[in-house]
Amino acid sequence: MAESTLIVSPAPHIRSGVTTPALMRDVVISLIPACAAGVYFFGARALVSLAAAIVGTVGAEYILERITGRPVTIGDWSAVVTGVLLAMVLPPHVPWWILVLSGFFTIGVVKLLFGGLGFNVFNPALAGRAFAVAAWSALANSGYIWPAGAEAAHWVQGFDAVSTATPLTLLKMGEIGGIPMTRFYAPLFFGNVAGSLGETSALALLVGAAYLLWREHISLRIPLTYIGTVAVITSLYGHDPLFHILSGGLILGAFFMATDYVTSPMNPKGQTIFAIGCGVLTALIRIFGGYPEGVCYSILIMNAAVPLIDRFARPKRFGEVKARGQNA
Amino acid sequence: MSSPSPLSSIFSNGIGKENPTLRLLLGMCPTIAVSLAVSNGIGMGLAATFVLVGSNLCVSLLRKATPNEIRIPVFIVVIATFVTVVDLVMNAYLPQLHQVLGVFVPLIVVNCIILARAEAFASKNGPLASIVDGLGMGAGFTFALVLLSAIREPLGTGIILAAPDLGFEGIRLFSKEYAAAIVTQPVGGFISLGLLIGAVNLLAERGKGRAGRRGSQSPQGGCH
Numbered sequence: 001m002a003e004s005t006l007i008v009s010p011a012p013h014i015r016s017g018v019t020t021p022a023l024m025r026d027v028v029i030s031l032i033p034a035c036a037a038g039v040y041f042f043g044a045r046a047l048v049s050l051a052a053a054i055v056g057t058v059g060a061e062y063i064l065e066r067i068t069g070r071p072v073t074i075g076d077w078s079a080v081v082t083g084v085l086l087a088m089v090l091p092p093h094v095p096w097w098i099l100v101l102s103g104f105f106t107i108g109v110v111k112l113l114f115g116g117l118g119f120n121v122f123n124p125a126l127a128g129r130a131f132a133v134a135a136w137s138a139l140a141n142s143g144y145i146w147p148a149g150a151e152a153a154h155w156v157q158g159f160d161a162v163s164t165a166t167p168l169t170l171l172k173m174g175e176i177g178g179i180p181m182t183r184f185y186a187p188l189f190f191g192n193v194a195g196s197l198g199e200t201s202a203l204a205l206l207v208g209a210a211y212l213l214w215r216e217h218i219s220l221r222i223p224l225t226y227i228g229t230v231a232v233i234t235s236l237y238g239h240d241p242l243f244h245i246l247s248g249g250l251i252l253g254a255f256f257m258a259t260d261y262v263t264s265p266m267n268p269k270g271q272t273i274f275a276i277g278c279g280v281l282t283a284l285i286r287i288f289g290g291y292p293e294g295v296c297y298s299i300l301i302m303n304a305a306v307p308l309i310d311r312f313a314r315p316k317r318f319g320e321v322k323a324r325g326q327n328a
Numbered sequence: 329m330s331s332p333s334p335l336s337s338i339f340s341n342g343i344g345k346e347n348p349t350l351r352l353l354l355g356m357c358p359t360i361a362v363s364l365a366v367s368n369g370i371g372m373g374l375a376a377t378f379v380l381v382g383s384n385l386c387v388s389l390l391r392k393a394t395p396n397e398i399r400i401p402v403f404i405v406v407i408a409t410f411v412t413v414v415d416l417v418m419n420a421y422l423p424q425l426h427q428v429l430g431v432f433v434p435l436i437v438v439n440c441i442i443l444a445r446a447e448a449f450a451s452k453n454g455p456l457a458s459i460v461d462g463l464g465m466g467a468g469f470t471f472a473l474v475l476l477s478a479i480r481e482p483l484g485t486g487i488i489l490a491a492p493d494l495g496f497e498g499i500r501l502f503s504k505e506y507a508a509a510i511v512t513q514p515v516g517g518f519i520s521l522g523l524l525i526g527a528v529n530l531l532a533e534r535g536k537g538r539a540g541r542r543g544s545q546s547p548q549g550g551c552h
Contacts, residue, residue: 101508109519134515135508 018217020117024077026215027256030208031084034252037191037201041147042092046197052096054083056103057124064108070116078117082106085125085256088198089249089296090132091143098139102132122303123263126253126296147192166194167247168292181240188246199249209255221268222275223254229279237287244286253295254278263303270306270313277302277309335460342464348441349472350528355441358432359473360517365481367491369473371425375414375433377466380442381459382410387450388458394451403446404437411436424492441469479520484512 038046061079065072073079083103090099106128111120133140144166167184170176176184187193191201199205212218230250231241244250258264258278265274278298285294348354355376362372386406387394394402415433418426426433436442445465450458482488486507490498510516 097506131510134513135510136505137509139505 020076020078023217024081026212026217027081028077028084030211031081031088031198031256033204033207034088034198034201035084037204038088038092038197041192041200042145042197043148046087046092048096049090049092049094049099049197050084050087052099053087053090053103054080056100057083057086057107059100060104060107061112064112068112073117076117079107082111082124082128085198086128088252089125089129089196089257091140091145091195092197093143093145094132094140095136095143098132098136101135102128105131118262120262121306122300123257123260126257126300126303129296130300144194144196146194166292167243168286171243171247172286172292177239181243184243185246188243193247195247196249196252199252202246202251205251205255209251212255218255218259222258222264222271225272225275226254226258226279226282227251229276230283233280233283234287237283239287244283248286248293249295250282253282253299257295257299258302263306265306265309265313267310267313267315269315270309273309273313274302274306277305335457338457338460339464339467342461342466342468343471344468346465347468347472347528348444348465349469349476350525351532352444353525354444355439355469356521358435358439359476359521360514361432362429363473363476363480363517363521364484364512365428365491366474366477366489367425367493368428369477370470371418371422372429372432373466373470373473375418375429376436376439376442376469377463378414379407379410379436379439380445380466380469381462382413383407383442383446384450384458384462385455387446388453388455391451399447399451400443403443403451407442407446408437422493428492441465476517476521476524479524480511480517483508483520484510484516 035046035050038050057079058074061074062072065074086103086106087099090102106124110122110124110127111117114120165173165175167176167188184193188200189202191204193200209218209223213220227245227250230244234244235241254275258275265271278295281298281301282294285291285298291297342348344351346352349356349359358372358376362368383403383406387403390402390406411434414436415426418429418433445461449461453461478488481490482501484507486502486504487498487500490496508516511520
């Protein structure tokens with residue numbers, strides 16, 4: 001009898017008192033500014049997207065856990081976070097049923113099949129985005145719109161045929177470019193450009209990230225290393241680094257996706273390797289790849305490498321001595 | 329298979345307990361590649377069944393004359409003969425199916441289901457039992473392919489039962505723009521197959537629990 005109540009676990013034994021629901025609620029709060037910016041720039045349609053994604057993820061978690069007879073964990077808010085992030089990384093005008101189905105895929109395949117919260121290998125929201133884009137690429141990619149009064153034509157003279165091109169698409173198509181691209185900084189920072197629902201406003205994202213930093217839920221190590229790596233590599237290849245930092249999903253991905261506890265390495269050394277890897281892949285995809293944006297795939301690829309990084313960056317045991325003539 | 333078992337159980341063994349695709353995970357490569365349409369699945373399944381029956385029969389007839397050291401080359405020559413027959417016949421009468429299945433028709437030569445049955449069954453059993461085993465394994469392979477195709481074809485294209493060789497365009501279940509292209513890609517193939525195998529294992533567990541007899545026959549590892 002006594003055995004079952006004794007919990008034996010390795011150090012550390014200090015408990016912080018921060019529970020999963022409290023943490024997840026803080027993450028939801030930190031995402032509110034970016035969602036509000038999305039609604040402000042892309043209209044009330046963005047609310048439909050957010051609602052559909054949350055219905056998909058929370059609904060999937062509830063239904064699938066009921067069917068499989070497991071404890072229903074929708075109370076820990078993690079499915080809500082996944083739903084909000086899923087809507088934020090997809091274009092604002094994606095059909096609602098794509099969001100619901102991607103939410104089901106995200107929770108069912110990426111999270112629950114791997115064992116639920118804490119066991120998923122890939123970031124659920126990004127895997128959901130990858131699924132949606134691979135499954136319904138035409139519908140998903142035509143969902144980008146420019147906020148009213150800030151059409152692509154303002155950016156590129158005589159270029160009004162493509163209304164769904166994001167700044168990074170314009171860069172990839174060679175419509176804009178050169179150094180410096182100062183005239184784009186302000187719209188990219190405030191967010192009245194085309195892009196995914198929650199990624200366009202750097203300002204709103206940084207406000208949310210500041211809240212998470214203040215609550216000490218994330219550290220700056222991964223985001224700054226990630227963004228810094230992108231800046232270094234893009235400037236090496238003659239691009240404007242600030243344009244690359246502000247455009248696309250880099251800030252959203254660096255602060256809210258790459259810092260995910262479950263799918264990022266455990267200790268500082270590993271986290272640095274992880275963030276550099278994300279940055280290198282993002283920059284290479286943006287500069288040389290077929291896609292205009294690489295944040296989603298680079299984080300997913302590095303997620304897959306996390307077990308390897310964790311093994312490589314394993315901290316030395318206390319008192320462990322390196323044998324002479326042996327390197328490692 | 330030391331003791332001779334009744335032919336009916338040899339046949340049903342291939343469909344159920346030792347289903348090559350769903351239980352032994354053999355022949356994954358053609359399974360993922362061709363299960364894009366039910367007609368492809370049937371075509372591939374029947375082609376493999378023909379080769380299985382033919383090669384099992386010949387290997388069984390030759391089993392006393394085959395030196396143990398060179399049995400694999402002998403099996404391969406026998407199998408390749410039947411694959412060539414299937415390849416040419418399909419090219420002549422079902423050209424569109426042949427084009428869709430492409431390299432996977434000649435690749436039946438190295439399909440491990442067929443080699444596995446030659447090695448594990450036909451080289452140790454009589455001709456009649458070997459034919460029945462080939463039929464059972466072929467039926468199991470065909471059944472699995474049809475099942476998987478019946479999931480992937482409608483989800484990936486919105487159409488079911490399209491058969492270009494018969495001049496049948498299939499039944500459109502929903503508009504193409506709703507079709508999830510990822511299901512037709514290898515990724516979707518692996519995910520669908522994984523979910524299907526999971527469901528089959530679940531049903532098998534339930535069935536075993538209900539029957540409460542027979543030792544557990546856990547699936548063994550597979551190849552490509």
